[in-house]
Amino acid sequence: xxxxxxxxxxxxxxxxxxxxxxxxxxxxxxxxxxxxxxxxxxxxxxxxxxxxxxxxxxxxxxxxxxxxxxxxxxxxxxxxxxxxxxxxxxxxxxxxxxxxxxxxxxxxxxxxxxxxxxxxxxxxxxxxxxxxxxxxxxxxxxxxxxxxxxxxxxxxxxxxxxxxxxxxxxxxxxxxxxxxxxxxxxxxxxxxxxxxxxxxxxxxxxxxxxxxxxxxxxxxxxxxxxxxxxxxxxxxxxxxxxxxxxxxxxxxxxxxxxxx
Amino acid sequence: xxxxxxxxxxxxxxxxxxxxxxxxxxxxxxxxxxxxxxxxxxxxxxxxxxxxxxxxxxxxxxxxxxxxxxxxxxxxxxxxxxxxxxxxxxxxxxxxxxxxxxxxxxxxxxxxxxxxxxxxxxxxxxxxxxxxxxxxxxxxxxxxxxxxxxxxxxxxxxxxxxxxxxxxxxxxxxxxxxxxxxxxxxxxxxxxxxxxxxxxxxxxxxxxxxxxxxxxxxxxxxxxxxxxxxxxxxxxxxxxxxxxxxxxxxxxxxxxxxxxxxxxxxxxxxxxxxxxxxxxxxxxxxxxxxxxxxx
Numbered sequence: 324x325x326x327x328x329x330x331x332x333x334x335x336x337x338x339x340x341x342x343x344x345x346x347x348x349x350x351x352x353x354x355x356x357x358x359x360x361x362x363x364x365x366x367x368x369x370x371x372x373x374x375x376x377x378x379x380x381x382x383x384x385x386x387x388x389x390x391x392x393x394x395x396x397x398x399x400x401x402x403x404x405x406x407x408x409x410x411x412x413x414x415x416x417x418x419x420x421x422x423x424x425x426x427x428x429x430x431x432x433x434x435x436x437x438x439x440x441x442x443x444x445x446x447x448x449x450x451x452x453x454x455x456x457x458x459x460x461x462x463x464x465x466x467x468x469x470x471x472x473x474x475x476x477x478x479x480x481x482x483x484x485x486x487x488x489x490x491x492x493x494x495x496x497x498x499x500x501x502x503x504x505x506x507x508x509x510x511x512x513x514x515x516x517x518x519x520x521x522x523x524x525x526x527x528x529x530x531x532x533x534x535x536x537x538x539x540x541x542x543x544x545x546x547x548x549x550x551x552x553x554x555x556x557x558x559x560x561x562x563x564x565x566x567x568x569x570x571x572x573x574x575x576x577x578x579x580x581x582x583x
Numbered sequence: 584x585x586x587x588x589x590x591x592x593x594x595x596x597x598x599x600x601x602x603x604x605x606x607x608x609x610x611x612x613x614x615x616x617x618x619x620x621x622x623x624x625x626x627x628x629x630x631x632x633x634x635x636x637x638x639x640x641x642x643x644x645x646x647x648x649x650x651x652x653x654x655x656x657x658x659x660x661x662x663x664x665x666x667x668x669x670x671x672x673x674x675x676x677x678x679x680x681x682x683x684x685x686x687x688x689x690x691x692x693x694x695x696x697x698x699x700x701x702x703x704x705x706x707x708x709x710x711x712x713x714x715x716x717x718x719x720x721x722x723x724x725x726x727x728x729x730x731x732x733x734x735x736x737x738x739x740x741x742x743x744x745x746x747x748x749x750x751x752x753x754x755x756x757x758x759x760x761x762x763x764x765x766x767x768x769x770x771x772x773x774x775x776x777x778x779x780x781x782x783x784x785x786x787x788x789x790x791x792x793x794x795x796x797x798x799x800x801x802x803x804x805x806x807x808x809x810x811x812x813x814x815x816x817x818x819x820x821x822x823x824x825x826x827x828x829x830x831x832x833x834x835x836x837x838x839x840x841x842x843x844x845x846x847x848x849x850x851x852x853x854x855x856x857x858x859x860x861x862x863x864x865x866x867x868x869x870x871x872x873x874x875x876x877x878x
Contacts (some may be wrong), residue, residue, distance in 0.1 A: 336770035373591075411746060417680035418661040419672055437661045438654015441591040443678045444745035449591035458654035543586035550676060550753050552743040560736035560757030566799055567732070567765045571618040 327427035329528030331495035335485040337399040346481035376454035379463040380478050398579040400540050404450045404463035408525030411549045412442035428465040447546030587748040592876045598652040603738045603868045609641035610770025612732035617728035620715040627785030632700045639697035642690045661696030678741040689734045701868045735764035749875040751811040767794040767864035770857040777849040786848035794842050797835050822874035834863010
């Protein structure tokens, strides 16, 4: 297996240009929404709103302003599939359409997926959704086709501020750690890495440098694997089934005994 | 905000709600039928026959609902076979994968017992081998009954093994679904049994079975709400009202009162109680599925 590859996204240098969104759409031939007509959110410059089956990159605009709007700041973050080392979508996929590649990334094989949508609810980050054209679940492939050809993913290639960094996870972690220390040195004490260590789902192969709480960026503070409920849920189901069995036995056998 | 609120809904709506309901009836009716066949009186065998006659068509409908709900229905077989190698596709740790095989296996037992239900006919007496007390029939009924319980309960585990609010915030949905499947199945057998004026003794036993199961269901719903803790607050809306009034009130409490007042399971009150249990069971699945889907 090749060395694990991924993204490190430094949100502090994202300018919200959305070049990554456009490059992703163009390379992956993702369709426009609403027949190509603009659909404005009406309350933000963010008109994409969320990741889904036809938006595999999404630049979030987080607008933090006081009530009188004298004080405020913009936080921007180019969101994408996290390519979790322990991936919930891969766990639940019943067709084997979701695979881990030789680059340690997570890819949905569109020709295998049958659109059951189990992976959508299983993803802790709300990354996956159905592409209405293919009828299958889709998300970022980390440009698997480009990587196999030795190329940089389209979004990272297009990013003009090096907010999206692509490379080996080992190198990306070093770069990211150095950037955190640099920011701390400049007084930005709130800077930290989200998902860079293996405590979060074994590590996210697409991790982030943030300067506020994860929730502010629309990221879960404590993402978990869906399988955490498998054992307990099964045991309780078995207990429920045994209770039904006993109730049935009592109802039917009592009468039988009475009849005897 | 809990981490489950940062996820997306899988768009499981009416087809899946219907599948959960009809799948519960298929598994539950088969289980009750096998219980009657295995431990009940021989005189009650027509009731068991009714259960088998319901279970197989119901599981066929389930298969069709599941296929219709797929984004690519023509690829339904990818659930069972690897599309590239044609080898079996089974992930024991994926409830949907395990469940797909469960539907298939249960369907097989339901089909055999469906055939066995025609064994009382003189010309098809060999089919009687597929039902107890024949050895083969006993094996089929025991294994099919267990598969029926699996079909009735795994859907709750399937919901729990996601990251969605409510569904993955409790481990009790599978247990609740299996209990609810039993109550709705007994209600359906009571309803159809009384229409066919089947044996009163068997219906009395089923009515007693239903009362016990309804009380169990009430306990399970209370336990579910307790297990959700502060998250149960998301039901302080129309879904919560539907749960309390529709599922608990109309679907459990009123039928229990009607059962208590009715002296015979073929009375109008008993039939109304059975009908309300079925409505309550359906509403339970509506509330569980849609209250999370709409978050």
